[in-house]
Amino acid sequence: MSTADWLVLFITLLLIVAYGVFKSRNIHNIDGYLLGNRSLPWYNVGLSVMATQASAITFLAAPGLAFTSGMSFVQFYFGLPLAMIVLCITFVPIFHKLKIFTAYEFLEKRFDIKTRALTAALFLIQRGVSTGITIFAPSIILSTILQIDTSYTTLVIGTVVILYTVYGGTKAVSYTQLLQMAIIFAGLLGAGFMVLHLLPQEIGFSEALHIAGKSGKTKAIDFSLDLDNQYTVWTGLIGGFFLQLSYFGTDQSQVGRYLTGSSVRDSRLGLLMNGLLKIPMQFCILLIGVFVFSYYQFNTSPLFFNRVEIQKLENSLHKDAYHQILKQQEQLTLHRNNTVDELKQAITADNTVLIDSKREQLAAINKENDKLRTAVITLIKENDPHADTNDNNYIFLSFVTSTFPKGFIGLLIAIIMLASMGATASAINSLASTSVIDIYKRFIHTDGSDKNYLQASRLFTLGWGIFTVVVALYANKLGNLLEAVNILGSLFYGTILGVFLIAFYFKKIGGKAVFMAALLAEVIVFALWIFKADLIPFLWLNPIGCFAVIVIAMGIQKLLKPRFISST
Structure with a gap:
C-alpha cells in the first residue's frame, strides 16, 4: 500500500476507537459495562445489531462467493424480516419486562437451572468458535498486504480487539458501531462505483450484468426443491427463518445489542431497521463480486488469489x-x-x-x-x-489492492477491519456477559458486589479473547469463512430456538423434559451433519433441531407427571 493508504487506514481506525473509548468513559458497574445502562436510542440499536452481524467475513467472503458461484447466497437472508417481526412481538417485550442481562436467565425462571446452564453452554461453545473465525478474517487483509503468514497477523488483530473490548464494554462497542456503519455504507457505495469505473469504457452497468449473467453469476432466485442446492427460496425462507430467529432471539451477542435499547419501542425499531436494510445491503455486496467477475472477463485474472x-x-x-x-x-x-x-x-x-x-x-x-x-x-x-489452497476469501481483497487508487485502498481495508472489530468486540462481550451472569454469578460467587462483577467481566472478556485468538489460528482450514460461520451456527441454533419456543408457547412442558429433549436433538443434528451432510443442506438443520426439541419434549412430558406452568 502507498503512504496515503496507510494514513487513511490508521486515521480511520484511530477515529473510530477514540470515539468509542470517549463515549464509554465513567463505567462503574456491571449494568453499564454489559448493557450500556439500557439507554441507547433505536437507530443506535439498529446499527449495532447490523454491525454485529456484518463482520469482516461479510465483506471478504461474500464478494468471493458471488465471484465463484453467483448471487444465490442472498436467499439465505429471505427469512430475516419474518424473524424480526416474531422477535418484536414475542421476545423483546418479555426480555425487557424481566430486565435480564442475558437471554438464558429467562430459561431458569421458566424451567430450571440445568436448562439455563445447558443453553448457555451451547451458546458459549458456538459463539466462542465462530468469533475465532471472525478474528481470522481481517488477518487475511494484513497478511496479503504485508506478505507475511496469517498466524502473525491473527495475533496482532486479536490483541488489538481484546484490549479494546476489555476496556470499553458494550457502550464503547455500540457507539463505535454507530460511526463504523456510516463509514461502511459510504465505502461500499464507493467500491461499487469504482468497480464499474474500472470496466472498459463501452461496458456499463447493464452490459456487465449481461456478461456475468450469461456465465450464470446473476441468478439470485431459485424456487426449486432440490436438496442438493444449499441456497434456494425455500431454504432461505424456512431454514433461514429458523436460523435468524434463533440467532437474534437466543444468541447473547445479538440479544445484548437490543437489550441496550432505552425502551421496548427502541429495541423493536432497531430490529425492524435491521430486517429492512440487511437484504439490500447483502445484495449489493454480492453484486460487487459479480462485477469483479465481469472485470476479469476483460483482464487477466490471478489463477490463485492468495x-x-x-x-x-x-x-x-x-x-x-x-x-x-x-x-x-x-x-x-x-x-x-x-x-x-x-x-x-x-x-x-x-x-x-x-x-x-x-x-x-x-x-x-x-x-x-x-x-x-x-x-x-x-x-x-x-x-x-x-x-492453504482455498483462496475464496482473498478474491475481493486481491482485486482491491491491485486496481483501486491510492487512498481508497486504505479506506476499504479500514472498513473491513472495522467490521471485524465491531463484530468481534460484540461477540467477546456477549461471551463474557454469559459467563459472568449465567455461570460465575449463578454458581461460583452469588453474593458479590458490583465492583467484583465488573472486574470478573473484564477478566472473562480477556479469557474469551485469548480463546478466540487460538481458534482463529486454525480458521484457515475451514474454507469459505461466511459458510463456515453459518454451518457452525446451524449445528446449535435450532436446538436453542426449540427450547425458547417451548418456554414461550408450550406452558405444560417442564424443565426436565426440555433438558432431555435438547440433548437428544443436539445428537440428532450432529449425526445428520456428520453422516448426511451431502444430502441435507445445512440450513435445514435449524428447523430440524428446533422441531426435534419440541416433539421429543412433548413425548417425554407425556411419560412424566403432567404439570401446568403458569405464564411468566
Whole structure:
C-alpha cells in the first residue's frame, strides 16, 4: 500500500476507537459495562445489531462467493424480516419486562437451572468458535498486504480487539458501531462505483450484468426443491427463518445489542431497521463480486488469489512450471476478450442464436481457465503439502489492492477491519456477559458486589479473547469463512430456538423434559451433519433441531407427571 493508504487506514481506525473509548468513559458497574445502562436510542440499536452481524467475513467472503458461484447466497437472508417481526412481538417485550442481562436467565425462571446452564453452554461453545473465525478474517487483509503468514497477523488483530473490548464494554462497542456503519455504507457505495469505473469504457452497468449473467453469476432466485442446492427460496425462507430467529432471539451477542435499547419501542425499531436494510445491503455486496467477475472477463485474472502462497511458489523449484501455466493463461485471456466482445455485440443486436453460441464458448473458455487454476493449486500442494489452497476469501481483497487508487485502498481495508472489530468486540462481550451472569454469578460467587462483577467481566472478556485468538489460528482450514460461520451456527441454533419456543408457547412442558429433549436433538443434528451432510443442506438443520426439541419434549412430558406452568 502507498503512504496515503496507510494514513487513511490508521486515521480511520484511530477515529473510530477514540470515539468509542470517549463515549464509554465513567463505567462503574456491571449494568453499564454489559448493557450500556439500557439507554441507547433505536437507530443506535439498529446499527449495532447490523454491525454485529456484518463482520469482516461479510465483506471478504461474500464478494468471493458471488465471484465463484453467483448471487444465490442472498436467499439465505429471505427469512430475516419474518424473524424480526416474531422477535418484536414475542421476545423483546418479555426480555425487557424481566430486565435480564442475558437471554438464558429467562430459561431458569421458566424451567430450571440445568436448562439455563445447558443453553448457555451451547451458546458459549458456538459463539466462542465462530468469533475465532471472525478474528481470522481481517488477518487475511494484513497478511496479503504485508506478505507475511496469517498466524502473525491473527495475533496482532486479536490483541488489538481484546484490549479494546476489555476496556470499553458494550457502550464503547455500540457507539463505535454507530460511526463504523456510516463509514461502511459510504465505502461500499464507493467500491461499487469504482468497480464499474474500472470496466472498459463501452461496458456499463447493464452490459456487465449481461456478461456475468450469461456465465450464470446473476441468478439470485431459485424456487426449486432440490436438496442438493444449499441456497434456494425455500431454504432461505424456512431454514433461514429458523436460523435468524434463533440467532437474534437466543444468541447473547445479538440479544445484548437490543437489550441496550432505552425502551421496548427502541429495541423493536432497531430490529425492524435491521430486517429492512440487511437484504439490500447483502445484495449489493454480492453484486460487487459479480462485477469483479465481469472485470476479469476483460483482464487477466490471478489463477490463485492468495499472494503468500504464490510467493512461495515463485521461490520454489516449481517456478518454471508455474510460468508456463501463466503463458497459457495469457493466450486464453485474449481468446476470452474476443469472445466477450462478440457476446456484447450479439446482446446489443438481440441475436438469440449468436448469444447462445458465444455463451457456450465463454463457458468453455472459463472451464479451461479453471483447469489452469487447478494445475496451479496442484503445484502449490506439491511445493507445500500444508499450504492453504482455498483462496475464496482473498478474491475481493486481491482485486482491491491491485486496481483501486491510492487512498481508497486504505479506506476499504479500514472498513473491513472495522467490521471485524465491531463484530468481534460484540461477540467477546456477549461471551463474557454469559459467563459472568449465567455461570460465575449463578454458581461460583452469588453474593458479590458490583465492583467484583465488573472486574470478573473484564477478566472473562480477556479469557474469551485469548480463546478466540487460538481458534482463529486454525480458521484457515475451514474454507469459505461466511459458510463456515453459518454451518457452525446451524449445528446449535435450532436446538436453542426449540427450547425458547417451548418456554414461550408450550406452558405444560417442564424443565426436565426440555433438558432431555435438547440433548437428544443436539445428537440428532450432529449425526445428520456428520453422516448426511451431502444430502441435507445445512440450513435445514435449524428447523430440524428446533422441531426435534419440541416433539421429543412433548413425548417425554407425556411419560412424566403432567404439570401446568403458569405464564411468566
